[in-house]
Amino acid sequence: MEFLLAIMTGVLYAAGLYMMLRRSLVKLIIGLIMIGNGANLLIFLLGRITKGHPPIISESSDVFTEIYADPVPQALILTAIVISFGLQSFAIILVKRAYKVVKTDDLDEMNTTDEEI
Amino acid sequence: MMQQLLLYPLLWQLLMSIVLMFAWRHINVQRVMSITGSVIGLILSGMLFYKVLVYGTQTIQAGGWEAPFGITFVADTLSATLVLLTSIAGLAVSSFSSASIIPARLKFGYFAIFHFLLLGLIGAFLTGDIFNLYVWFEIIIISSFVLITLGGEKAQIEGAVKYFTLNFLASIIFLTAIAVLYGLAGSLNMADLAVLIPKIENRGLVEVTAILFLVGFGIKSAVFPLYFWLPASYHTPPSAVAAIFGGLLTKVGVYALIRVFTLLFVDDVFIDEVFIVIATLTLFSGAIGALVQKNMRKVFSYLIICHIGFMIAGLGMFTELAIAGAIFYLIHDIVVKTNLFMISGLIYRIKGSNNIKSLGGLYKEYPKLSLLMTIPFFSLIGIPPLSGFWPKISLIIASFNTQNYVVLGAVIFASLLTLIVMAKLWSEVFWKNPVDLPKRDHFLYFDKMTTTRKLQMLLPIVFLTGVSLYIGFGAESVQQLSTRIAGELMNKQQYIDAVMPKS
Numbered sequence: 044m045e046f047l048l049a050i051m052t053g054v055l056y057a058a059g060l061y062m063m064l065r066r067s068l069v070k071l072i073i074g075l076i077m078i079g080n081g082a083n084l085l086i087f088l089l090g091r092i093t094k095g096h097p098p099i100i101s102e103s104s105d106v107f108t109e110i111y112a113d114p115v116p117q118a119l120i121l122t123a124i125v126i127s128f129g130l131q132s133f134a135i136i137l138v139k140r141a142y143k144v145v146k147t148d149d150l151d152e153m154n155t156t157d158e159e160i
Numbered sequence: 161m162m163q164q165l166l167l168y169p170l171l172w173q174l175l176m177s178i179v180l181m182f183a184w185r186h187i188n189v190q191r192v193m194s195i196t197g198s199v200i201g202l203i204l205s206g207m208l209f210y211k212v213l214v215y216g217t218q219t220i221q222a223g224g225w226e227a228p229f230g231i232t233f234v235a236d237t238l239s240a241t242l243v244l245l246t247s248i249a250g251l252a253v254s255s256f257s258s259a260s261i262i263p264a265r266l267k268f269g270y271f272a273i274f275h276f277l278l279l280g281l282i283g284a285f286l287t288g289d290i291f292n293l294y295v296w297f298e299i300i301i302i303s304s305f306v307l308i309t310l311g312g313e314k315a316q317i318e319g320a321v322k323y324f325t326l327n328f329l330a331s332i333i334f335l336t337a338i339a340v341l342y343g344l345a346g347s348l349n350m351a352d353l354a355v356l357i358p359k360i361e362n363r364g365l366v367e368v369t370a371i372l373f374l375v376g377f378g379i380k381s382a383v384f385p386l387y388f389w390l391p392a393s394y395h396t397p398p399s400a401v402a403a404i405f406g407g408l409l410t411k412v413g414v415y416a417l418i419r420v421f422t423l424l425f426v427d428d429v430f431i432d433e434v435f436i437v438i439a440t441l442t443l444f445s446g447a448i449g450a451l452v453q454k455n456m457r458k459v460f461s462y463l464i465i466c467h468i469g470f471m472i473a474g475l476g477m478f479t480e481l482a483i484a485g486a487i488f489y490l491i492h493d494i495v496v497k498t499n500l501f502m503i504s505g506l507i508y509r510i511k512g513s514n515n516i517k518s519l520g521g522l523y524k525e526y527p528k529l530s531l532l533m534t535i536p537f538f539s540l541i542g543i544p545p546l547s548g549f550w551p552k553i554s555l556i557i558a559s560f561n562t563q564n565y566v567v568l569g570a571v572i573f574a575s576l577l578t579l580i581v582m583a584k585l586w587s588e589v590f591w592k593n594p595v596d597l598p599k600r601d602h603f604l605y606f607d608k609m610t611t612t613r614k615l616q617m618l619l620p621i622v623f624l625t626g627v628s629l630y631i632g633f634g635a636e637s638v639q640q641l642s643t644r645i646a647g648e649l650m651n652k653q654q655y656i657d658a659v660m661p662k663s
Binding site: 145 | 291294295298301302305309312314315317318320321322324325328329331332335336338339340342343346348392
């Protein structure tokens with residue numbers, strides 16, 4: 044399971060970067076979303092994929108005696124998901140505005156900022 | 161009550177932004193509230209700074225959860241100084257924006273978002289938890305996205321697309337770095353990590369994590385190969401926004417680099433060499449970029465990149481003197497860069513343009529104002545005894561001591577090119593005969609403003625110029641402060657003991 048998820052994370056990062064390097068604005072957004080999900084999956088993976096082992100210390104001992112699912116990364120992903128959700132919705136609106144104002148979705152034609160004003 | 165002083169500058173900005181939202185449509189109320197609120201924020205930060213200076217590093221464990229389990233807020237001298245500088249720049253820009261930002265923009269919650277940005281900045285400086293740092297960075301970038309797009313002009317939107325993409329990518333790289341670091345060390349508290357990281361056996365993976373942090377923060381602080389978003393976006397929003405961006409946003413990246421690479425990843429020769437190389441290239445490329453630009457604010461944007469190089473060079477040499485130089489430069493740079501962008505905004509309001517070819521004759525028309533502007537210009541170049549001069553001494557001595565002659569050359573070359581750029585700017589904008597510019601309709605020219613508005617634009621410039629002059633003429637005390645900060649950074653045990661006292 045870990046192995047599959049590790050491959051999946053790598054694929055998401057690679058695909059996300061590839062999409063970001065395209066010239067289309069829409070693909071840029073898709074790339075950002077994919078790479079964001081890749082990062083979230085990576086954190087999840089680091090919390091150890093264990094089934095039915097909550098991080099509760101049994102009464103008889105003072106420390107964890109067997110492997111357990113780390114709850115901290117799960118809290119981290121929750122935060123990261125909420126943040127990236129906000130950013131992605133902002134990005135979609137921004138791209139829509141950019142398409143309306145510049146009238147193109149080709150990133151190569153967005154050169155107004157390089158003009159001399 | 162005073163034990164929680166550490167959190168007051170932070171909570172005050174949060175309170176300000178919430179209260180300002182209730183006065184959504186009443187922009188005059190917002191103007192008054194923002195300026196008075198910024199004054200109070202400055203007082204609170206000043207109190208925190210004083211307390212840290214006298215009693216040493218302050219810490220708060222959020223919710224009473226002992227470190228390393230809870231989130232820690234730490235104010236060592238570096239954090240307290242930067243919080244104070246943030247409040248100083250925040251006050252100046254708050255006053256400047258009440259006059260220079262058009263009401264149409266103010267009506268869309270400009271001030272509320274502005275204080276959110278300050279909240280994020282102060283939080284990033286004060287936090288002692290690496291994931292919490294990520295959250296503050298996100299607050300900073302979300303607020304800055306709104307500020308950069310507010311108004312929705314074509315250039316703004318295009319600049320925002322570039323700004324957004326690279327800052328989002330930087331955040332994801334930063335998050336990846338945190339994830340890998342957590343997997344390796346199993347902690348998020350920076351003081352705890354400082355203890356755990358040297359014990360990790362898999363050094364290769366630690367190195368990779370360090371590089372991920374370097375790239376993530378490098379994009380945010382606009383160092384050599386990663387800076388292209390900055391000149392493409394910083395000249396598009398109103399100059400008040402550019403002032404707070406130019407003064408503080410790249411510097412928070414530099415702060416994060418300094419914090420992470422003096423506390424977590426130390427004694428790494430490879431990383432130090434990487435720093436030296438990127439610092440040299442940043443100094444060269446920023447300075448040369450500034451030379452060919454024709455828009456005043458683009459010139460300043462490239463100078464931001466160029467001068468980031470000084471701080472990174474200090475960090476790369478990693479001696480106490482070099483870090484002191486870097487910190488002194490950071491203190492000087494925040495004040496001067498904020499001031500420069502406000503000056504470009506003032507010139508824009510006077511003339512209606514920022515293109516140096518179509519400007520001219522400013523010295524003839526406004527001699528006193530021009531003389532005021534020379535002070536930040538000369539500080540930026542580093543004419544003795546103004547503020548830019550002193551940190552360069554430390555940096556140059558440090559590069560002699562560590563035999564980094566390439567850095568030495570780059571520092572001198574960048575200073576020289578800054579001089580040439582500013583001299584060119586001065587002769588084009590101030591000395592050249594006035595060019596006849598077509599009068600723009602519906603444009604708020606400076607001489608048509610009311611006296612209050614004029615004062616609101618001029619006083620922040622005078623204020624920051626005064627701070628610059630203090631840094632220049634009171635260099636001894638600032639140097640002592642920087643040396644103290646450098647001492648604290650080099651001796652990380654002090655930081656660890658402050659966060660996790662041995663009981």
